[in-house]
Amino acid sequence: MLKINSGRTLYYGKGDVLVYRTYAEPLEAAPIPESPFVGEDNILFAHNIRFAVSGDALLTSFTDGDNAQLVATDSMKNFILRQAATFAGGTTEALLHFLAVRFMETYSHIDTVRLSANRIPFLPLPVPGPGGFLDNRLVYRRSYNDHASAEMKLARGAEGYDLDEAWSGLSDLQLIKVSGSSFYGFIRDEYTTLPDAYDRPLFIFLDIRWRYEDPQDAIHPEAGKHVPVQQIRDIAQNVFYEFATPSIQHLIWLIGQRILIRFPQLAEVRFETSNRTWETVVEPADGLSSGVFTEPRPPFGFQGFSMTREDLIAAPEPAEGAVSSG
Numbered sequence: 010m011l012k013i014n015s016g017r018t019l020y021y022g023k024g025d026v027l028v029y030r031t032y033a034e035p036l037e038a039a040p041i042p043e044s045p046f047v048g049e050d051n052i053l054f055a056h057n058i059r060f061a062v063s064g065d066a067l068l069t070s071f072t073d074g075d076n077a078q079l080v081a082t083d084s085m086k087n088f089i090l091r092q093a094a095t096f097a098g099g100t101t102e103a104l105l106h107f108l109a110v111r112f113m114e115t116y117s118h119i120d121t122v123r124l125s126a127n128r129i130p131f132l133p134l135p136v137p138g139p140g141g142f143l144d145n146r147l148v149y150r151r152s153y154n155d156h157a158s159a160e161m162k163l164a165r166g167a168e169g170y171d172l173d174e175a176w177s178g179l180s181d182l183q184l185i186k187v188s189g190s191s192f193y194g195f196i197r198d199e200y201t202t203l204p205d206a207y208d209r210p211l212f213i214f215l216d217i218r219w220r221y222e223d224p225q226d227a228i229h230p231e232a233g234k235h236v237p238v239q240q241i242r243d244i245a246q247n248v249f250y251e252f253a254t255p256s257i258q259h260l261i262w263l264i265g266q267r268i269l270i271r272f273p274q275l276a277e278v279r280f281e282t283s284n285r286t287w288e289t290v291v292e293p294a295d296g297l298s299s300g301v302f303t304e305p306r307p308p309f310g311f312q313g314f315s316m317t318r319e320d321l322i323a324a325p326e327p328a329e330g331a332v333s334s335g
């Protein structure tokens with residue numbers, strides 16, 4: 010008999026399932042030095058979810074055209090939307106875990122669920138209150154900026170469900186540092202046309218993902234070890250601000266160091282970055298005087314880097330000559 014567990018790829022599912030859940034569980038977080046973030050109300054808890062299932066029982070739907078074991082992807086979408094109403098948590102990771110477990114409890118022939126989500130951020134708006142401006146809890150502003158993400162695989166195990174390949178993430182962060190970044194000292198040969206840059210306006214796109222030592226920490230924020238995406242974002246921003254950096258490669262090393270120092274519950278951090286350094290049109294006289302720049306032309310450079318706790322070294326001090334004065 011044909012099997013799927015012989016290295017065969019078999020899955021199907023639904024992507025772009027938009028789930029706008031209101032009044033999810035509020036999230037609290039302990040502050041860290043780089044971030045004022047101490048929690049969010051989760052009044053809008055919105056996600057774009059991709060949900061894929063697999064299992065031996067699905068093989069004949071491919072080989073014989075037998076639909077008897079197929080949950081229509083339209084039903085999958087309805088399942089996700091309706092189950093989201095009963096979700097009692099407040100993190101993206103917990104939502105994915107909940108949906109995958111509920112699906113496998115409902116459909117016993119499904120062996121594995123792989124799912125991922127991008128949070129759709131809605132930002133609170135300050136309104137005048139008695140003692141100054143306060144975030145209101147009715148009107149929010151849709152943001153197209155960086156956002157939380159998560160992905161995981163849930164597999165039916167001997168006892169319950171095994172959680173594998175669980176990653177939390179911050180996607181689509183875009184940061185510009187107007188002065189205090191250099192790039193020089195690289196190989197200079199007959200292929201080199203790029204001039205040395207001692208102070209470039211460094212615009213970068215970053216995707217950061219992290220994995221917990223114990224993946225349950227991502228799902229149970231009440232245990233106090235969930236890492237808020239806002240604090241990862243604020244660490245990235247602050248490290249960029251603090252250090253004069255010689256390359257994006259070294260910048261992400263410094264960001265990774267800080268993340269692993271702040272969050273001992275994390276086992277690994279991964280980066281994917283893209284270099285969008287603005288093209289100089291009118292050169293500034295020095296780092297802090299006016300210049301004119303424009304969008305860079307493709308092709309764009311990129312970096313990928315992963316770091317585990319074994320990479321942790323003593324916390325580096327901000328470099329001499331860092332533009333940021335605090």
Ligand SMILES: O=c1[nH]c(=O)c2[nH]c(=O)[nH]c2[nH]1
Binds near residue numbers: 257
């Ligand atoms: O930070 C950078 N790293 C590179 O590897 C590189 N290569 C390049 O052309 N510009 C840059 N910038």
